[in-house]
Amino acid sequence: MHRLRVVPAALPGRLHRSGRTAAGLRAAQARAHSHPGPRRVSQASADFRLHDFHGGLALDGHKAVSLEVPLASAGLPERVYVPIGQHQGEAGDLLLGPGDQVLAGQALTSSADDFEVPAHAPCSGTVVGLCERPASHPPGSRRRCIEILNDGRDEWVAPTPLKHWAECPSGKIVDHLHAMGLVGLGGAMFPTAAKLRGPWGAIHTLILNGAECEPWISCDEMLMRTRPEAVIRGGQVLAAAVAAERVIIAVEDDMDGIADALKKALAQQHGSLEMVIVEVPSVYPQGGERQLIETLTGLQVPGDGLPQDIGLLCHNVATAAAASDAVVHGRPLTERIVTVTGPGIQRPCNLRAAVGTPVAHLVAAAGGYRDGVQRLVLGGPMSGTALSSDEVVLTKGSHCVLALTDQELAPRPEPMPCINCGDCVAVCPASLMPQLLFRALAADRHEQARDLSLLECIECGCCAQVCPSQIPLVDYYRHGKARLGLKDLDQRRAALAKRRYEAREQRLAQQQADREARRRARAERLQKAGGARDEIQAAIERAKAKKRSGD
Structure with a gap:
């Protein structure tokens, strides 16, 4: 290895x-x-x-x-x-x-x-x-x-x-x-x-x-x-x-x-x-x-x-x-x-x-x-992923293994503040505003970044390539997408939990209503049965009375 x-x-x-x-x-x-x-x-x-x-x-x-x-x-x-x-x-x-x-x-x-x-x-x-x-x-x-x-x-x-x-x-x-x-x-x-x-x-x-x-x-x-x-x-x-x-x-x-x-x-x-x-x-x-x-x-x-x-x-x-x-x-x-x-x-x-x-x-x-x-x-140098070891295995989507030496890896200078030069805007193939996305994400305003079409970024790396301030823009975009993805996942889970809770409450209410309906139905049947018994008993009494009068 x-x-x-x-x-x-x-x-x-x-x-x-x-x-x-x-x-x-x-x-x-x-x-x-x-x-x-x-x-x-x-x-x-x-x-x-x-x-x-x-x-x-x-x-x-x-x-x-x-x-x-x-x-x-x-x-x-x-x-x-x-x-x-x-x-x-x-x-x-x-x-x-x-x-x-x-x-x-x-x-x-x-x-x-x-x-x-x-x-x-x-x-x-x-x-x-x-x-x-x-x-x-x-x-x-x-x-x-x-x-x-x-x-x-x-x-x-x-x-x-x-x-x-x-x-x-x-x-x-x-x-x-x-x-x-x-x-x-x-x-x-x-x-x-x-x-x-x-x-x-x-x-x-x-x-x-x-x-x-x-x-x-x-x-x-x-x-x-x-x-x-x-x-x-x-x-x-x-x-x-x-x-x-x-x-x-x-x-x-x-x-x-x-x-x-x-x-x-x-x-x-x-x-x-x-x-x-x-x-x-x-x-x-x-x-x-x-x-x-x-x-x-x-x-x-x-x-x-x-x-x-x-x-x-x-x-x-x-x-x-x-x-x-x-x-x-x-x-x-x-x-x-x-x-x-x-x-x-x-x-x-x-x-x-x-x-x-x-x-x-x-x-x-x-x-x-x-x-x-x-x-x-x-992958490639522009949009690939750096590995920490060669134990990683190929998937169906793996198309390149690129090995680089110090000669190709210029030391990354410390990022400087954005100077609004517009170079990133000029090269963005998705027609986005990379500097505005960066500012929103640097301030943890992820929803604002979403409104600025962060999810349309294809992570090609063109903006970071030309940035004179050496800002690792793609790092911010990937992290921001991941944060939004987790947030959306949490919202979907919360919505699912809400739907499940509402469905449970509706199910319990329906069960209670069904039980009440069955209770009322039983009471009505008993009442009807009681009335029938009264009529039968009255008929029996009339028959007995008639028999006594005949005697």
Whole structure:
């Protein structure tokens, strides 16, 4: 296990600050938006007008170092630790117990609805049991995992492809994707079935997001380079699941040869579905869902809405490839491509890695650490999470392991007071007022921050990157969101308790009313019965009197 210097979990973009002044960053921002107005791009018989989103930065790229070597396998470790809650939603019930034998691809957890995504074994072996492993976020937390002792045989369950999927109802496709454990592979890990089957109207356009804007991450580019046909076929599957009329595949314009590879794969496919490949500017955070939608369509997703509200659906290209594997080949989601890179890695590369693999195993597969490693990041330098050790295991949403040395980590100066320069406002891609959010949160005015649209912040780190006062703005935003989340949770719990109390009082009152009604009914019956008895007794007395008079 490699221990690293304890660092904050939030990374507000300081990793690129060394050697770059605030003026230089503002110049980078200007370069990022120097193209004049909307442009037309012709791709695959479609004429596209690209638009600018507000803000953003042009960052120095470091992807070439991990793209110079072919895609390889990280291999399976001796033990894997499959997280049972690696998606947005509840974890299902365990299907296996300690000592049970398991095959690769076998379901480990059950699923009651779209938000309970099943986890699958990435290898064959023996279930050791439940354990806890360090989680990437929040710092110091731990994640429940199923520990499996790898038997080295790599025996798989029989594949279960969805035959004739193009002729299947959309619901059946979604059910199959859910059973195969699909979640969003862009990082958010939102259940794919819930996203496809949500309560919204018609979806006319599916967008496949291949705009990999973090400066070190190249796993999606490697995927599109090595498996373009899987991305195309996965786009067809996802489009069929929502009856979309067309698919747009967006890639960055600095991805050499990727658009051509996708077009070549597209030319080999058959069908009437309109699919186009569009190259978009390499501006951070171009890969953000709302930013990419605005670039492609000129439409802005409502702050309190979703892309589905305007007839659009966005999925990562890796999610599309996983959908192809699930439907065409019947393979559940048990592995993904992960970029292992940074100056602290001996051989930066992209690796096919099993879900549940410890980060230490990935680093070893990439040649190990270089001397002087000081920080390990899960994700990219702008929006990733710093780790305190390499015991953390990969989830379905883990796309990059970044190792940095002191040379890249300029010491963080003490924050200075905000000078209202407006640099953060200029680069914010969500069109927020970062300085006002900071002031509200610094004063613990969380509701005011909510009113200032804190929850619309995408935590991209652009504001902290350009802040001349060195204020760790993203730290404040993440903490503020967490506080609001806890407050909302407390309010929901209080509302639930109130509803339960009111329901109990209503139930008790109803029970009392029912008892009173039954008492009155009994009294009435007794009264009626008493009257009848009186009539009978009177008749008896009359009969007796008549008999006596006859005698």
